[in-house]
Amino acid sequence: MIIAQISDTHIALDTPDADRRIQDFAQTIADINALQPHPDVIIHTGDIVHNGRQDEYAQAVSIMAKARAPVYVMVGNKDDRANLREAFSPCGYLGANSGFIDYAIDDYPVRLIVLDTLNPGSNKGDFCRERINRFIDLIDAGSSKPIAVFTHHPPFEVSVGPDPFHFETPDIMSELRRALQHSDRVVAIFSGHVHRAASGHVERIPATVMPCIATTLRKGDYPVGMKIRPIYHLHRFDPAWGFVTETRIVGTRPSAA
Numbered sequence: 001m002i003i004a005q006i007s008d009t010h011i012a013l014d015t016p017d018a019d020r021r022i023q024d025f026a027q028t029i030a031d032i033n034a035l036q037p038h039p040d041v042i043i044h045t046g047d048i049v050h051n052g053r054q055d056e057y058a059q060a061v062s063i064m065a066k067a068r069a070p071v072y073v074m075v076g077n078k079d080d081r082a083n084l085r086e087a088f089s090p091c092g093y094l095g096a097n098s099g100f101i102d103y104a105i106d107d108y109p110v111r112l113i114v115l116d117t118l119n120p121g122s123n124k125g126d127f128c129r130e131r132i133n134r135f136i137d138l139i140d141a142g143s144s145k146p147i148a149v150f151t152h153h154p155p156f157e158v159s160v161g162p163d164p165f166h167f168e169t170p171d172i173m174s175e176l177r178r179a180l181q182h183s184d185r186v187v188a189i190f191s192g193h194v195h196r197a198a199s200g201h202v203e204r205i206p207a208t209v210m211p212c213i214a215t216t217l218r219k220g221d222y223p224v225g226m227k228i229r230p231i232y233h234l235h236r237f238d239p240a241w242g243f244v245t246e247t248r249i250v251g252t253r254p255s256a257a
């Protein structure tokens with residue numbers, strides 16, 4: 001099983017770099033489409049658009065419509081739940097409007113659980129008691145398959161950058177970390193938000209952050225030739241070995257797997 005993770009496309013229509021962000025997103029989808037073997041699924045880990053606007057989501061939907069693999073989305077701090085739900089509800093996986101946008105995908109050897117860490121109006125994440133209970137229910141509702149969890153805000157300290165913690169309080173992050181350890185079946189956590197690559201862990205569970213797709217917003221130093229090349233992650237799952245993550249640079253020759 002191969003998961004292509006993309007994140008933080010921040011589609012905007014009226015910023016000086018708006019065209020670049022659209023191009024970065026479109027080129028990433030084209031790059032994923034050209035991979036052999038094809039990824040089974042694409043997960044966008046949030047901040048799909050920059051201002052939560054309907055017209056921004058329409059642009060994002062039109063780019064994602066070109067993907068060959070099924071695409072699943074989730075909310076980041078820049079997203080708007082209602083507008084995201086309206087834009088992506090025709091895809092059929094978001095379920096009933098319950099407020100939070102969290103769900104499980106059961107079509108693969110690994111169960112995929114997507115969480116909602118949005119705190120509207122804040123860049124930092126939240127994970128209230130209701131969301132904890134919903135997450136535990138999603139875990140318990142599953143079979144014996146291993147589980148990969150996707151969060152926009154990373155549930156571990158990312159010690160590069162100005163602020164290592166991405167939740168409103170340390171207690172909120174601790175509660176999420178506790179919930180992630182509810183079952184031994186949780187084998188990986190994949191996040192975005194930080195705009196640079198990082199890896200950490202939640203006790204025994206490996207956790208990674210991928211860089212943002214929007215190259216103008218990417219943090220960290222890159223050689224000149226890479227400045228307009230988006231970066232995404234491919235997570236390959238093997239039942240014996242678990243997940244192995246490859247960093248893909250858009251526009252380079254797809255590697256044989």
Ligand SMILES: [Fe+2]
Binds near residue numbers: 046077152192
């Ligand atoms: Fe974010």
